[in-house]
Amino acid sequence: MTNPITLSPPVDASVDRTLQLIGSGASAGSSCSPGLTSGPWEYDVGPAGAPAAPGYGPGASQDDPIPGAAPRQGALPASYTEATEAELHERIRAAKAELGERVVVLGHFYQRDEVVAHADFVGDSFQLAKAARTRPEAEAIVFCGVHFMAETADLLSTAEQSVILPNLAAGCSMADMADLDSVMDCWEQLEEVYGTTPDEAGRAPVIPVTYMNSSAALKGFVGQHGGIVCTSSNAAAVLDWAFERGQRVLFFPDQHLGRNTAKAMGIGLEQMPLWNPRKPLGGNTEQELDEAKVLLWHGFCSVHKRFTVDQIAKARAEYPDVHVVVHPECPMPVVDAADSAGSTDFIVKAIEAAPAGSTFAIGTEINLVQRLAAQYPQHTIFCLDPVICPCSTMYRIHPGYLAWVLESLLAGEVVNRITVSDEVADPARVALERMLSVAPRATAGTQR
Numbered sequence: 001m002t003n004p005i006t007l008s009p010p011v012d013a014s015v016d017r018t019l020q021l022i023g024s025g026a027s028a029g030s031s032c033s034p035g036l037t038s039g040p041w042e043y044d045v046g047p048a049g050a051p052a053a054p055g056y057g058p059g060a061s062q063d064d065p066i067p068g069a070a071p072r073q074g075a076l077p078a079s080y081t082e083a084t085e086a087e088l089h090e091r092i093r094a095a096k097a098e099l100g101e102r103v104v105v106l107g108h109f110y111q112r113d114e115v116v117a118h119a120d121f122v123g124d125s126f127q128l129a130k131a132a133r134t135r136p137e138a139e140a141i142v143f144c145g146v147h148f149m150a151e152t153a154d155l156l157s158t159a160e161q162s163v164i165l166p167n168l169a170a171g172c173s174m175a176d177m178a179d180l181d182s183v184m185d186c187w188e189q190l191e192e193v194y195g196t197t198p199d200e201a202g203r204a205p206v207i208p209v210t211y212m213n214s215s216a217a218l219k220g221f222v223g224q225h226g227g228i229v230c231t232s233s234n235a236a237a238v239l240d241w242a243f244e245r246g247q248r249v250l251f252f253p254d255q256h257l258g259r260n261t262a263k264a265m266g267i268g269l270e271q272m273p274l275w276n277p278r279k280p281l282g283g284n285t286e287q288e289l290d291e292a293k294v295l296l297w298h299g300f301c302s303v304h305k306r307f308t309v310d311q312i313a314k315a316r317a318e319y320p321d322v323h324v325v326v327h328p329e330c331p332m333p334v335v336d337a338a339d340s341a342g343s344t345d346f347i348v349k350a351i352e353a354a355p356a357g358s359t360f361a362i363g364t365e366i367n368l369v370q371r372l373a374a375q376y377p378q379h380t381i382f383c384l385d386p387v388i389c390p391c392s393t394m395y396r397i398h399p400g401y402l403a404w405v406l407e408s409l410l411a412g413e414v415v416n417r418i419t420v421s422d423e424v425a426d427p428a429r430v431a432l433e434r435m436l437s438v439a440p441r442a443t444a445g446t447q448r
């Protein structure tokens with residue numbers, strides 16, 4: 001028998017409450033870590049104020065290390081950690097009401113429901129950064145998401161606006177998997193193998209493409225090296241752009257998005273070697289590099305890596321009419337076994353457009369899946385993964401932090417501001433502008 005939590009629509013959208021029920025034994029479901037029911041501030045500082053242990057806290061990326069240079073969150077005052085959910089809700093509501101137009105709160109699809117409830121805009125990272133541009137009068141943009149998203153919002157906002165990340169420890173383990181030093185080292189090796197001279201058609205030997213889920217430093221790197229940024233919605237159109245200008249592509253940090261996109265474009269797997277930054281030539285021979293069309297960085301999302309072909313088989317056995325839709329950050333066999341694959345926006349739109357009574361098994365982060373199940377009770381919607389396992393890094397944002405940053409603003413203090421230096425921001429904006437100039441393909445997802 002499949003886990004009843006996942007194969008029936010959840011009663012409410014809150015993953016937190018689901019986890020509390022599991023933790024108390026009131027629900028038969030399972031979670032990937034008992035620590036999920038603790039406050040995330042318990043991971044900000046270790047015992048006696050010692051630095052927090054490496055790792056992003058409980059959840060799907062809990063075993064991914066936090067880079068040494070990543071920002072750490074200090075202790076949250078007890079008036080926030082000890083407040084009840086209802087008290088925090090009221091404090092946030094009151095602070096927002098008093099701040100009015102001075103603040104805009106952005107909530108990523110993968111945020112907990114108790115945070116999304118206060119968001120002025122809800123969406124994926126790029127939709128949110130663009131939404132913030134519609135509020136130039138707001139002096140503060142509170143980005144309830146992860147670090148690279150706040151950086152992108154800073155790149156796209158005005159110099160007068162402050163972008164605030166409520167918990168500095170909310171990074172992204174996938175973005176961490178490609179750092180500037182490793183990418184520059186890779187680039188030097190590629191220049192040695194391929195040279196720097198364009199071919200007869202004027203195409204550069206390699207074009208670097210970075211997924212939106214990367215640091216501003218990497219967006220700056222691609223901007224300086226003739227490259228471009230992509231999202232999960234426009235990756236195929238961006239690869240078309242890159243192949244008009246280059247003989248091959250270096251794609252980072254997510255190997256799965258790169259592989260799934262390139263495969264759907266007809267590029268053979270043998271032309272997509274993996275680049276392991278810990279090995280000379282990324283672990284490849286010169287001949288393999290010579291035959292490559294897309295060099296895939298050895299990065300992945302720990303949330304989307306959890307989905308398996310077996311989970312899809314179980315869903316189909318239980319619901320013969322099920323439509324399986326997964327995110328392209330899932331491994332290739334999972335995308336191949338699904339009925340369709342696309343960005344979070346694609347998934348949301350597929351559900352919106354479906355006739356009442358449809359059944360969806362979804363391969364993406366549990367907070368979004370559970371919210372969709374609650375929003376569309378006319379459908380049966382469940383997560384492919386029977387274990388409740390939110391993104392650890394997104395889960396670092398709790399209403400306590402949101403209340404803290406908003407009440408600090410009221411007190412005249414900007415805490416947790418994220419800024420990108422001009423040196424990085426200028427080329428990073430070039431890479432983003434190139435992306436914006438790319439016309440999207442007719443469909444942003446793949447349908448089987």
Ligand code: SF4
Binds near residue numbers: 110301302365391394
């Ligand atoms: S879901 Fe994956 S890519 Fe998104 S923030 Fe979490 S770890 Fe990063």
